[in-house]
Amino acid sequence: MNAPILSIPILSIIIFLPLIGAFALLFIKDESWIKWLTLVVCAIDLLLSIQLMNSFDTSTYVMQFQEIHTWIPAFNIRYALGVDGINILFVFLTTLVGWVCVLASWQAIKHRLKEFMIALLTIQTTMLGVFCALDLFLFFIFWEAMLIPMFLIIGVWGGEHRVYAAFKFFLYTLAGSVLFLIGIIVLYFAGGKTFDMLALMERSYPFQIQVWVFLAFFVGFAIKVPMFPFHTWLPDAHVQAPTAGSILLAGVLLKMGAYGFLRLSLPMLPQASQYFAEMILLLSVIAIIYGGCLALAQDDLKKLVAYSSISHMGVVTLGLFVFNIKALEGGILQMFNHGITTSALFLFVGLIYERTHTRSIDDYGGLMKLIPIYTTFFALFTLASMALPGTNSFIGELLVLAGAFTDYKVYAALAVIGAMLSAAYLLSMFRRVALGTITNSALTEIEDVNARELLAIIPLAVFVIWIGLYPMPFIDLMHVSVEHLLQQASRVQGAVPY
Amino acid sequence: METITTIRPLLAVLVCALAALVILALDKRANLRDAASLAAATINFLIVASMAPTILSGGIIEYKLFSVLPGIELGFRVDPLGMVFASISSLLWIVAALYSIGYMRSLKEHSQTRFFACFAVSIAAAIGGAFAANLFTLIVFYEILSLITYPLVYHKETDESWEGGKKYLVYLMGASKTFLLAAVALTYAITGNLDFANNGVFSEINASPLLLTIVYICYLAGFSKAAIMPFHIWLPAAMVAPTPVSALLHAVAVVKMGVFCVLRVVFHVFGGELMGSLGLGIATAYVVSFTIIMASIYAMTCDDLKARLAYSTVSQLSYIILGAVLLAPSSMVGAVVHIASHAFAKITLFFCAGSIYCASRRMKVSELPGIGRRLPWTMAAFFIGSLSMIGIPPTGGFISKWYLIVGTVEAKQLAFLAVLLLSSVFNAVYFLPITYKAFFEEEKNLPALDSHEPFEQVCSQDIREIPLVAVPLVITALLSLALGVYPYYFLTLAQKVLP
Numbered sequence: 001m002n003a004p005i006l007s008i009p010i011l012s013i014i015i016f017l018p019l020i021g022a023f024a025l026l027f028i029k030d031e032s033w034i035k036w037l038t039l040v041v042c043a044i045d046l047l048l049s050i051q052l053m054n055s056f057d058t059s060t061y062v063m064q065f066q067e068i069h070t071w072i073p074a075f076n077i078r079y080a081l082g083v084d085g086i087n088i089l090f091v092f093l094t095t096l097v098g099w100v101c102v103l104a105s106w107q108a109i110k111h112r113l114k115e116f117m118i119a120l121l122t123i124q125t126t127m128l129g130v131f132c133a134l135d136l137f138l139f140f141i142f143w144e145a146m147l148i149p150m151f152l153i154i155g156v157w158g159g160e161h162r163v164y165a166a167f168k169f170f171l172y173t174l175a176g177s178v179l180f181l182i183g184i185i186v187l188y189f190a191g192g193k194t195f196d197m198l199a200l201m202e203r204s205y206p207f208q209i210q211v212w213v214f215l216a217f218f219v220g221f222a223i224k225v226p227m228f229p230f231h232t233w234l235p236d237a238h239v240q241a242p243t244a245g246s247i248l249l250a251g252v253l254l255k256m257g258a259y260g261f262l263r264l265s266l267p268m269l270p271q272a273s274q275y276f277a278e279m280i281l282l283l284s285v286i287a288i289i290y291g292g293c294l295a296l297a298q299d300d301l302k303k304l305v306a307y308s309s310i311s312h313m314g315v316v317t318l319g320l321f322v323f324n325i326k327a328l329e330g331g332i333l334q335m336f337n338h339g340i341t342t343s344a345l346f347l348f349v350g351l352i353y354e355r356t357h358t359r360s361i362d363d364y365g366g367l368m369k370l371i372p373i374y375t376t377f378f379a380l381f382t383l384a385s386m387a388l389p390g391t392n393s394f395i396g397e398l399l400v401l402a403g404a405f406t407d408y409k410v411y412a413a414l415a416v417i418g419a420m421l422s423a424a425y426l427l428s429m430f431r432r433v434a435l436g437t438i439t440n441s442a443l444t445e446i447e448d449v450n451a452r453e454l455l456a457i458i459p460l461a462v463f464v465i466w467i468g469l470y471p472m473p474f475i476d477l478m479h480v481s482v483e484h485l486l487q488q489a490s491r492v493q494g495a496v497p498y
Numbered sequence: 499m500e501t502i503t504t505i506r507p508l509l510a511v512l513v514c515a516l517a518a519l520v521i522l523a524l525d526k527r528a529n530l531r532d533a534a535s536l537a538a539a540t541i542n543f544l545i546v547a548s549m550a551p552t553i554l555s556g557g558i559i560e561y562k563l564f565s566v567l568p569g570i571e572l573g574f575r576v577d578p579l580g581m582v583f584a585s586i587s588s589l590l591w592i593v594a595a596l597y598s599i600g601y602m603r604s605l606k607e608h609s610q611t612r613f614f615a616c617f618a619v620s621i622a623a624a625i626g627g628a629f630a631a632n633l634f635t636l637i638v639f640y641e642i643l644s645l646i647t648y649p650l651v652y653h654k655e656t657d658e659s660w661e662g663g664k665k666y667l668v669y670l671m672g673a674s675k676t677f678l679l680a681a682v683a684l685t686y687a688i689t690g691n692l693d694f695a696n697n698g699v700f701s702e703i704n705a706s707p708l709l710l711t712i713v714y715i716c717y718l719a720g721f722s723k724a725a726i727m728p729f730h731i732w733l734p735a736a737m738v739a740p741t742p743v744s745a746l747l748h749a750v751a752v753v754k755m756g757v758f759c760v761l762r763v764v765f766h767v768f769g770g771e772l773m774g775s776l777g778l779g780i781a782t783a784y785v786v787s788f789t790i791i792m793a794s795i796y797a798m799t800c801d802d803l804k805a806r807l808a809y810s811t812v813s814q815l816s817y818i819i820l821g822a823v824l825l826a827p828s829s830m831v832g833a834v835v836h837i838a839s840h841a842f843a844k845i846t847l848f849f850c851a852g853s854i855y856c857a858s859r860r861m862k863v864s865e866l867p868g869i870g871r872r873l874p875w876t877m878a879a880f881f882i883g884s885l886s887m888i889g890i891p892p893t894g895g896f897i898s899k900w901y902l903i904v905g906t907v908e909a910k911q912l913a914f915l916a917v918l919l920l921s922s923v924f925n926a927v928y929f930l931p932i933t934y935k936a937f938f939e940e941e942k943n944l945p946a947l948d949s950h951e952p953f954e955q956v957c958s959q960d961i962r963e964i965p966l967v968a969v970p971l972v973i974t975a976l977l978s979l980a981l982g983v984y985p986y987y988f989l990t991l992a993q994k995v996l997p
Binding site for chain 1: 564565566567568572634637638640641642645652655660664667668671672675676679680682683684686687688709
C-alpha cells in the first residue's frame with residue numbers, strides 16, 4: 001500500500017518543515033524575504049498534505065504512513081505518528097489554514113514581522129503534531145507546546161486589551177491541560193503502562209476509572225472547543241488576536257478539542273462516553289442556541305463571528321455524541337467545514353479592518369457598491385456559514401441533524417432553532433455591512449481585494465462549493481475509519497451502572 | 499414508461515445562468531444587454547419546449563450529475579408536474595423580459611443591469627427547481643431563488659423597500675432554515691434518501707404516524723413561498739419591488755415554486771395513500787380554506803392595487819394546494835392546471851398595475867376611476883385577467899376552477915365547494931368594480947401620494963399607453979383566453995402527474 005512515499009517519513013516532514021522554516025527565518029533580515037520564505041514553506045507543506053491525501057488508502061482504518069521510534073524507553077514513550085481517514089482531513093486543513101494565515105498577515109503585521117512569522121510556523125508544527133500523534137505523551141507535548149506561540153500571537157500582536165486576552169486564553173487552556181494530564185497519567189497506569197494510543201483504545205477499563213478520566217479529559221477538551229459553559233475566553237481571544245491569530249484559533253485550535261473527543265474519549269472510554277452522552281448533547285444544544293443569541297446581539301464584526309463559532313461548534317459536538325454513523329461523519333465534516341468558513345469570515349473581517357480600522361457593524365453599509373469582489377465572496381462565506389443548501393456546512397448540518405433525529409429527536413429539534421438563529425445574525429450582519437446606502441464617507445476610497453488576497457480567498461471558496469455539492473470524496477475518505485471508530489465507541493463491556 | 503437521458507434540462511438552467519453573466523458583462527451597453535435578456539428567454543423557452551413532446555407522450559427525461567451523499571443525488575428529472583411549471587416560467591419570461599425593458603426604461607430606473615441579471619438567475623432557479631430530480635436538488639434551487647430575488651425586492655433602495663426586503667428574507671429564510679431543514683433532515687433520517695417516488699417515499703417504511711405528521715407540517719411551513727397563512731406576510735411585503743418583479747416572480751416563479759414544492763411533497767414524498775391514511779389531506783384542506791377566505795377578505799380592504807393583487811395571490815395559491823390535498827382525481831388535475839391559469843391571469847393583472855403606474859404614477863384603487871378611457875388596452879386586459887381570477891368562461895380560470903369544483907364533489911367534501919364558491923364571489927367583489935369604474939366613472943384628478951413627479955405632471959392630461967408595456971400585457975391576456983379555449987396541453991400534463 002502507498003508504496004511510493006512510504007519510504008520517506010512524510011508525516012515527520014510535514015510536521016517539522018514549518019519548524020525548520022522558522023529556524024531558517026532567524027537568519028534572514030529582509031522583511032520581504034521573510035514573508036516569501038514563510039509563504040513558500042506553507043505552500044510546500046500544503047502540497048505535501050495534498051499528496052498525502054492522494055496516496056491515502058481509503059479502504060482500511062489501519063493507521064497509514066506510520067512512523068514509530070522509541071523515544072524514552074524508561075516510560076515506554078515513543079515517537080509515533082500515523083494518519084487515518086479522520087485526522088488526515090485535519091492535517092490538510094491545518095496546512096491550508098497556514099497558507100491563508102501567511103497571506104492574511106502580509107500587510108497586517110507592521111512590527112516584529114520576523115518573530116510573528118516564526119510564531120506562525122511554530123504553531124503550525126505543533127498543531128500538525130497534535131493531529132498526527134499516536135502516542136499520548138507526544139500528543140500532550142504538542143498540545144501544550146501550541147499554547148506558547150498562540151499566547152505570543154495574541155499577547156504581542158493583538159489589539160488594545162491583548163495582554164488580558166492572552167492571559168485569559170492561557171489560564172483557561174492551562175487549567176484544562178492540567179486535568180488532561182492527570183487523565184493521561186491515570187490511563188497510563190490503568191492501561192498497562194503504555195502511552196500507545198492504539199493499544200489504549202483496545203483495552204477496557206473499569207467504569208469508575210473511565211468516568212473520572214472522561215471528566216478530566218472533558219474539561220480539557222471542552223475548554224478548547226469551547227463548549228458552554230467554558231466558552232468565555234473565546235470572544236476575548238478572538239477580538240484581541242490579529243487576523244491570523246483568529247483564523248488559527250477558529251480554523252484549527254477549536255478543532256483540537258473536538259479531535260480530542262474523537263481520538264481519545266470515544267474509543268478509549270466508550271462506556272463513560274455513552275454515559276455522559278446526554279450531558280454533552282444538552283451542553284451542545286445550549287451552546288448552539290446561546291451562542292446564536294449572543295451573536296445576534298453583537299455590533300462588533302469579530303465578536304459576532306466569534307460567538308457564531310461557539311454555536312457552530314455545538315453542532316460538531318452534537319454530532320460526535322449521537323453515536324451513529326451519519327451524525328459522526330457529519331460532525332467530522334462539520335469540523336472541517338467550520339475550519340473553512342469561519343477562517344474565511346475572520347479573514348474577511350481582517351481584510352476590511354485593515355482598510356478601515358473599525359470593526360463596528362454600524363460603521364459600514366453599502367460595501368457592495370464600493371468593493372464588489374470582496375462583497376461577493378463575503379456573501380458566499382456568509383451563506384456557507386449559515387448552511388445554505390449547496391454550501392459545505394449544509395451537508396455537515398444535514399448529516400448531523402439526520403443522525404440526531406434518528407436517536408435524539410428533542411435535541412435535534414432544538415439544534416434546528418440554532419440553525420435559524422445563525423440565518424438571522426449572519427444575514428442581518430451582511431445586510432448592514434454590504435447592502436444599504438453608504439453612510440460612512442470614510443469608506444468611499446477603500447480598495448477591492450488584490451491578487452494576494454484572492455490567493456487566500458479562492459482555495460477556501462473552492463471548498464465551500466465543492467463540499468457543498470460533491471462531498472462524496474470527503475465522506476469516502478473518512479468512512480471506513482469512522483465506522484471503526486463507531487465500533488470502538490459503541491463497545492459495551494460489562495454492565496453500565498446507572 | 500420510457501426514460502430518456504439528455505442534457506437538455508441542465509442546458510435550460512445554464513442558459514439562464516449564462517445570460518446573467520452576459521448581462522453583467524454588457525453593463526454599459528443597454529440595448530445589447532436587453533437584447534441578451536430577450537435572446538436568453540427565447541432560447542430557454544425553445545429548450546423547454548423541445549422536451550414537451552416527450553413528456554406529453556408519457557416519457558420522462560433524466561439527467562444525473564453526481565451523487566452527493568449516500569441516497570442523495572444532484573440531478574434533473576423532467577416529469578409532467580415539472581414540465582407544467584417550467585413551461586409557464588419559461589414562456590412568461592419572454593413576455594416579462596419585454597415588459598421589464600419597457601417598464602424600466604420608461605421609469606428610467608437605476609441599477610438596471612443588476613435587475614436583469616438577478617431576473618435571469620431567478621428564472622434559472624425556477625427552471626432548476628421544476629426539473630429537480632430529488633429533494634436535495636429542489637431545495638438548492640429553492641434557496642437560490644429566495645436569495646437572488648432579494649436584490650430585486652429592495653431594488654428601489656428606499657427605507658420602505660429595505661423594510662420590505664427584510665421581511666421577505668426573514669420569512670423565507672427563517673421558515674426554510676427552521677422547518678425545511680428539520681423536514682429534510684428527518685426525511686433523510688427516516689428513509690435514508692431524498693428521492694421522489696410516485697407513491698411516496700414513506701409508504702414502505704414503518705414510521706410512527708405522529709412523526710410523519712410532524713415531518714409533513716415542517717414541509718408545509720418550510721416551503722413558505724406557498725404563502726399559506728400565517729407564512730404569507732412576506733408576499734405583500736415583497737410588493738415594494740418594481741412591478742415586473744411582482745408580476746413574474748411574485749405571481750409566477752417564486753410563489754409557484756412554493757406551491758410546486760408543496761405539490762411535490764404531497765404527491766411524491768408522502769403520496770396520496772399516506773396523506774389519506776394519516777388524515778393530513780383534509781387537515782391541510784381546512785388550513786388552506788381559511789387562507790383562501792381570509793386572504794380574500796384582506797384583499798377587499800386593500801386600496802393599494804398591488805397589495806390587493808398580492809392578497810389575491812395568497813388566496814389563489816391556496817386553491818392549488820386545496821385541489822392537491824383533496825386527493826380526488828379531478829381536484830388534482832384542477833390544482834395543476836390552476837398553476838397555469840393563475841399564472842397567466844395574475845401576471846396580466848400585475849402588468850396592468852405596472853402599466854397604470856408607468857403612465858400615471860397611480861397605485862391606488864381609489865385613483866383609478868375613469869382611467870379606462872386613457873388606457874383602454876390596459877384596462878381591457880385587466881378585465882380579462884379579472885374574469886380568469888373569478889373563473890368565468892372562456893378564460894383559463896374557468897377550466898381549473900371547474901376541475902377543482904368537480905374534485906370537491908368527487909371527494910365528497912362539499913364544505914370546500916362552498917369555500918371555492920364563496921371565494922369566487924369575493925374575487926368578483928374586489929376585481930370587477932375596478933374595471934367598471936375605470937370605464938364608466940368620471941376621472942378624479944388626484945395626484946398619487948408618493949409619486950416621483952411634480953404635481954402638475956401627474957395631473958397633466960398626458961396619460962397614455964406605453965407601447966412596450968402595453969404589448970406584453972395584451973399578449974398575456976390573450977394567453978389567458980387561449981388557455982380557456984384550448985387547455986389541452988396543461989390538461990394532458992396534469993392528467994399524467996399521477997398515473
